[in-house]
Amino acid sequence: MRHLLSIEDLSADDLSGLLDLAQTFEAVQQRDVPKVPALRGKTVVLAFFEDSTRTRTSFDLAARRLSADLVNFSAGSSSLKKGESLRDTIETIDAMGVDAIVIRHASSGVPQQVTRWTKAAVINAGDGWHQHPTQALLDAYTIRKRLGTLEGKRVVLCGDIQHSRVARSNIQAFTKLGATVTVVAPRTLLPSSLDHWPVEVSKSLDESLEQSDVLYLLRIQHERMGQSLLPSVREYRASYGLTTERARKLSQDCVIMHPGPMNRGVEIDPEVVDDPRVAVLDQVTAGVAVRMAVLFNVLGPGQFDRDDEADPASSSKKRSAA
Ligand code: NCD
Numbered sequence: 001m002r003h004l005l006s007i008e009d010l011s012a013d014d015l016s017g018l019l020d021l022a023q024t025f026e027a028v029q030q031r032d033v034p035k036v037p038a039l040r041g042k043t044v045v046l047a048f049f050e051d052s053t054r055t056r057t058s059f060d061l062a063a064r065r066l067s068a069d070l071v072n073f074s075a076g077s078s079s080l081k082k083g084e085s086l087r088d089t090i091e092t093i094d095a096m097g098v099d100a101i102v103i104r105h106a107s108s109g110v111p112q113q114v115t116r117w118t119k120a121a122v123i124n125a126g127d128g129w130h131q132h133p134t135q136a137l138l139d140a141y142t143i144r145k146r147l148g149t150l151e152g153k154r155v156v157l158c159g160d161i162q163h164s165r166v167a168r169s170n171i172q173a174f175t176k177l178g179a180t181v182t183v184v185a186p187r188t189l190l191p192s193s194l195d196h197w198p199v200e201v202s203k204s205l206d207e208s209l210e211q212s213d214v215l216y217l218l219r220i221q222h223e224r225m226g227q228s229l230l231p232s233v234r235e236y237r238a239s240y241g242l243t244t245e246r247a248r249k250l251s252q253d254c255v256i257m258h259p260g261p262m263n264r265g266v267e268i269d270p271e272v273v274d275d276p277r278v279a280v281l282d283q284v285t286a287g288v289a290v291r292m293a294v295l296f297n298v299l300g301p302g303q304f305d306r307d308d309e310a311d312p313a314s315s316s317k318k319r320s321a322a
Pocket of ligand 1: 054055126132135165166218219221259260261
């Protein structure tokens with residue numbers, strides 16, 4: 001794989017291959033010294049133009065555990081503040097000779113655009129409402145680990161579908177891996193058309209609880225709404241929150257997931273968070289292994305080398321698809 005921009009670009013085999021690779025890296029993390037020299041000499045830049053805790057920290061750890069050199073570029077303290085354009089910023093980073101740029105941005109499509117301004121591999125760490133491919137991979141990894149497979153599993157995705165890049169990526173990844181996905185949300189938080197989405201729509205969370213193998217709760221994305229699309233947080237919880245009563249109706253081995261950050265008492269009640277069926281911390285753990293797999297896939301031996309472009313003779317040998 002040259003870049004990781006969208007789950008759309010990956011086949012079911014690509015996805016399974018990345019999950020298998022992540023499994024080998026999970027074993028590395030359990031060692032006394034959780035580090036391998038796989039990416040020694042490679043340089044990874046984390047360019048986050050939007051807030052992040054989990055994604056940024058786990059890309060950071062993933063790069064270190066592969067022995068890559070790491071640069072944390074922080075938009076807040078950069079020359080962007082002085083009005084430097086995104087293009088100039090990326091071209092400046094590129095001119096220093098980096099091998100991969102991990103980018104998060106509030107606008108959809110930025111990672112794709114960035115591929116035109118750099119020779120480095122580009123990894124999308126979340127762009128606007130569009131995609132968050134490594135989140136989808138770590139979620140698929142978590143489900144596979146808990147339930148053995150995604151094939152034939154019923155996933156219910158509940159909440160703010162409209163503003164969620166996690167929903168868009170996860171629906172593509174889960175269905176490619178053989179799961180069926182049902183979405184449940186207030187009308188105002190569903191996209192106006194779901195025509196091309198491989199999902200069923202359910203009007204009520206209560207009706208969907210008993211048949212779900214996975215219940216995936218999405219965060220209410222107030223920062224993306226622009227206007228109030230919900231009557232009140234209390235009413236949201238009453239119809240769509242995972243309360244203790246609703247948790248009782250879920251099967252014994254149902255996997256309860258949330259990408260974080262959780263709004264306790266809105267998407268999920270505080271008493272439910274400690275239920276052993278809640279996989280939120282497993283998701284976070286999987287994030288490091290999955291991001292190691294992605295970095296290794298784009299930069300590891302046999303993959304793209306930024307100098308290939310200057311030496312066409314070497315590029316056909318080295319470049320290979322995922
Ligand atoms: C998600 C994101 O930023 O898209 N969080 C994350 O990466 N763990 C989901 C969210 O913010 O709701």
